[in-house]
Amino acid sequence: MDWSKTLSLHGVSIGRRLVLLFVVGLAVTFPYGEALADSGGKEMAWGNMTMTLLGGLALFLFGMEQMADALKAVAGERMKGILATLTKTRISGAVTGALVTAVVQSSSVTTVLVVGFVTAGLMSFSQTLGIIFGANVGTTITAQIVAFKVTKVALLMVFVGFGMMFAGGKERIKQYGAMLMGLGLVFFGMSVMSGAMKPLRSYQPFLDLMVSMESPMIGILVAAAFTGLIQSSSATTGIVIVMASQGFVTLPAGIALAFGANIGTCVTALLASIGKPREAVRAALAHILFNTVGVVIWYFFIPVLAEFVIWFSPVAAEGITGMDKLAAETPRQIANAHTVFNVANTIIFLPLIPQFAALIERMLPDREGGAEDASAATGRPLYLNEILISTPTLALDAARREIKSLGLRVNLMLNDSMPTIINGDLKELKEVEKKDVAVDKMHANLLEYLGKISRTNLSPEQSKELMALINVADNLEGIGDTIETNLVYLGEQRLAKGVTISAGTVESINSFHEMVNHGLELALRAITEDDSDAIRRMKELDEQIEQRMADAAVHHVQRLTADEPSRVEAYSIEMGIMDKLRIIFGNSKSIVRQAEHMISMQNDMAYQKAVTN
Numbered sequence: 001m002d003w004s005k006t007l008s009l010h011g012v013s014i015g016r017r018l019v020l021l022f023v024v025g026l027a028v029t030f031p032y033g034e035a036l037a038d039s040g041g042k043e044m045a046w047g048n049m050t051m052t053l054l055g056g057l058a059l060f061l062f063g064m065e066q067m068a069d070a071l072k073a074v075a076g077e078r079m080k081g082i083l084a085t086l087t088k089t090r091i092s093g094a095v096t097g098a099l100v101t102a103v104v105q106s107s108s109v110t111t112v113l114v115v116g117f118v119t120a121g122l123m124s125f126s127q128t129l130g131i132i133f134g135a136n137v138g139t140t141i142t143a144q145i146v147a148f149k150v151t152k153v154a155l156l157m158v159f160v161g162f163g164m165m166f167a168g169g170k171e172r173i174k175q176y177g178a179m180l181m182g183l184g185l186v187f188f189g190m191s192v193m194s195g196a197m198k199p200l201r202s203y204q205p206f207l208d209l210m211v212s213m214e215s216p217m218i219g220i221l222v223a224a225a226f227t228g229l230i231q232s233s234s235a236t237t238g239i240v241i242v243m244a245s246q247g248f249v250t251l252p253a254g255i256a257l258a259f260g261a262n263i264g265t266c267v268t269a270l271l272a273s274i275g276k277p278r279e280a281v282r283a284a285l286a287h288i289l290f291n292t293v294g295v296v297i298w299y300f301f302i303p304v305l306a307e308f309v310i311w312f313s314p315v316a317a318e319g320i321t322g323m324d325k326l327a328a329e330t331p332r333q334i335a336n337a338h339t340v341f342n343v344a345n346t347i348i349f350l351p352l353i354p355q356f357a358a359l360i361e362r363m364l365p366d367r368e369g370g371a372e373d374a375s376a377a378t379g380r381p382l383y384l385n386e387i388l389i390s391t392p393t394l395a396l397d398a399a400r401r402e403i404k405s406l407g408l409r410v411n412l413m414l415n416d417s418m419p420t421i422i423n424g425d426l427k428e429l430k431e432v433e434k435k436d437v438a439v440d441k442m443h444a445n446l447l448e449y450l451g452k453i454s455r456t457n458l459s460p461e462q463s464k465e466l467m468a469l470i471n472v473a474d475n476l477e478g479i480g481d482t483i484e485t486n487l488v489y490l491g492e493q494r495l496a497k498g499v500t501i502s503a504g505t506v507e508s509i510n511s512f513h514e515m516v517n518h519g520l521e522l523a524l525r526a527i528t529e530d531d532s533d534a535i536r537r538m539k540e541l542d543e544q545i546e547q548r549m550a551d552a553a554v555h556h557v558q559r560l561t562a563d564e565p566s567r568v569e570a571y572s573i574e575m576g577i578m579d580k581l582r583i584i585f586g587n588s589k590s591i592v593r594q595a596e597h598m599i600s601m602q603n604d605m606a607y608q609k610a611v612t613n
Contacts (some may be wrong), residue, residue, distance in 0.1 A: 101138025
């Protein structure tokens with residue numbers, strides 16, 4: 001079972017599933033809450049409190065998701081370039097990881113993204129470690145935002161953001177509006193939850209439960225389990241800060257819960273690495289070891305960290321004591337402790353990256369054959385990861401890399417098939433047929449993935465890119481089908497009719513085949529690398545192909561008039577092979593046209609941006 005696909009239920013994001021879960025939970029718990037109030041907890045309005053708490057939590061999580069989606073839309077296009085260019089040193093890698101994670105609001109997404117770069121050969125495994133270490137720093141941004149007490153202007157933020165979304169003329173203004181509205185919903189949800197929890201200050205069973213969280217081990221385990229369930233350390237930390245705002249969580253307990261959230265967030269990357277290349281598993285293991293070892297180191301220094309954070313964090317006004325003082329000071333202290341912990345861990349581990357990488361590579365050595373060979377044999381995707389779907393620009397980039405993998409598979413199939421078509425026996429022809437099974441599976445996986453991306457909030461440019469990638473995938477699958485069905489059939493006809501293709505004709509077909517194969521290579525470069533030179537060379541090759549086809553027709557007519565056995569059958573098979581190769585070249589030309597449109601679109605976007613600036 002592919003757990004990474006199971007985690008994303010038909011493209012529905014974690015936040016929206018949680019909202020649904022809370023609504024269902026509300027419907028189930030409301031009657032029981034009222035019953036509890038009647039049976040002994042008369043001072044507690046359980047039903048109303050449950051309804052308010054769950055509603056506030058839904059607003060909080062939905063606001064976080066909307067804010068993250070808007071951030072991705074505003075800055076997502078820049079993420080690929082940032083990751084590819086700013087990772088030359090350990091420090092720049094860590095800073096890059098922090099920036100990217102602050103935008104996509106998920107260290108797991110950042111980890112999955114850099115795995116794709118490693119697999120594509122754009123960076124080394126050791127380079128990814130700096131990014132993975134920095135990703136944890138990026139997750140602290142949410143906690144810092146949540147710790148600010150600006151709940152009084154939350155509804156104003158919602159109103160202004162709503163106005164920007166629905167009255168803004170430019171798409172960028174609407175995106176900023178969605179971000180502001182999401183942030184307002186976060187603060188408003190916090191306010192609603194905080195108000196709902198206030199009566200619990202006098203409810204002794206709940207206070208006793210919070211006392212049990214003072215045990216660091218219990219706090220770490222509870223937060224790790226909860227984070228693993230909802231797959232968001234930012235959401236867990238935010239909820240902890242909301243609880244602290246009512247004085248339910250002390251600073252040491254809040255630190256332990258933040259530690260647990262850091263461990264629980266590794267679950268997403270771990271599940272996403274199942275069945276993926278070795279580099280993906282290594283990156284997931286690096287994430288787990290870094291977060292777990294960091295927690296183990298700091299576990300024994302929680303009191304020291306708490307004292308240090310208290311020293312530089314804001315203090316409550318004079319006269320505030322007890323639980324009110326705790327509620328006023330602890331949220332900011334927890335956010336600061338979370339930041340100090342992650343920044344310190346990054347600084348500690350950065351100088352040890354070579355040793356850390358060597359340790360992980362010893363723990364997970366390369367398999368014989370490699371993941372690419374396994375993918376080629378089974379059709380299992382190498383780059384398609386469900387986690388990236390919530391960030392369309394990154395998901396489309398992953399789809400491009402998978403298309404390159406599919407194209408290389410088809411290119412190899414085309415290259416290897418011709419000797420069998422011309423000279424192979426029936427068994428060898430059946431082996432050629434079997435190679436298309438993996439191509440069909442890869443194509444099906446690509447279409448399914450692109451279909452999920454299509455259900456996200458795409459910009460017009462992203463929608464055009466998605467349609468272009470679907471067209472490319474279909475053309476590559478069409479080439480595989482032409483080889484499997486048409487060329488193999490011609491090979492079988494050659495055997496059935498006892499036709500022997502002459503040496504001169506074999507040379508002519510092989511020369512034409514090499515040109516068609518080169519055309520496919522150029523097409524793949526054009527679509528996966530935005531290579532304008534490949535497009536130009538493809539147009540030149542198109543003219544050569546037409547001339548070579550005309551020359552081949554003259555040659556085969558001369559063969560038809562020669563006094564040779566089965567010359568008619570030979571002519572039919574030879575011209576059939578040439579015709580099918582020309583169809584394959586047509587598929588490659590279609591791919592190049594899509595690449596040309598995408599490059600033109602990118603140039604237009606760059607021009608409009610320059611004019612706007």
